[in-house]
Amino acid sequence: MRGTGIIIAGMGHAIPPNIVTNRDLEARSRTSDQFIVSRTGVRERRFADPSQATSDLMEPAALEAIRNAGLGRGALSLLSGGATRHSGWTVKTAVPL
Numbered sequence: 001m002r003g004t005g006i007i008i009a010g011m012g013h014a015i016p017p018n019i020v021t022n023r024d025l026e027a028r029s030r031t032s033d034q035f036i037v038s039r040t041g042v043r044e045r046r047f048a049d050p051s052q053a054t055s056d057l058m059e060p061a062a063l064e065a066i067r068n069a070g071l072g073r074g075a076l077s078l079l080s081g082g083a084t085r086h087s088g089w090t091v092k093t094a095v096p097l
Contacts (some may be wrong), residue, residue, distance in 0.1 A: 010069025014057040016048040054093045 021044045022033035036042055048057065062079045066072070080094045 009071070010065040010067070012061040012064025012066075012068060014061040014064075016046040016052070016057065018047040018049065019044050020047060058093060 022031075022036045022042070025036070026032055033043070058079055062076070063073065066075060069075075078094060078096055080092075
């Protein structure tokens with residue numbers, strides 16, 4: 001099989017600022033930290049601000065990936081990415097750099 005010529009040269013990430021812990025969920029529903037951790041291992045999750053778009057998180061992640069790959073900011077002209085939501089939907093986004 002012939003290769004595609006595509007490589008992953010660098011990776012980056014961005015983490016939304018709002019932390020919601022299991023204790024926060026206890027206050028809003030009939031659950032407990034112990035119940036959630038024992039079934040999922042999850043202790044906290046992150047949420048973007050309502051005013052933040054997926055693209056707002058993509059740009060700093062992309063710039064980190066470009067730095068990690070040893071490239072300059074001008075190396076790319078378009079960033080394409082996606083995110084999966086808790087509902088299972090995939091959000092597709094493209095951002096000019």
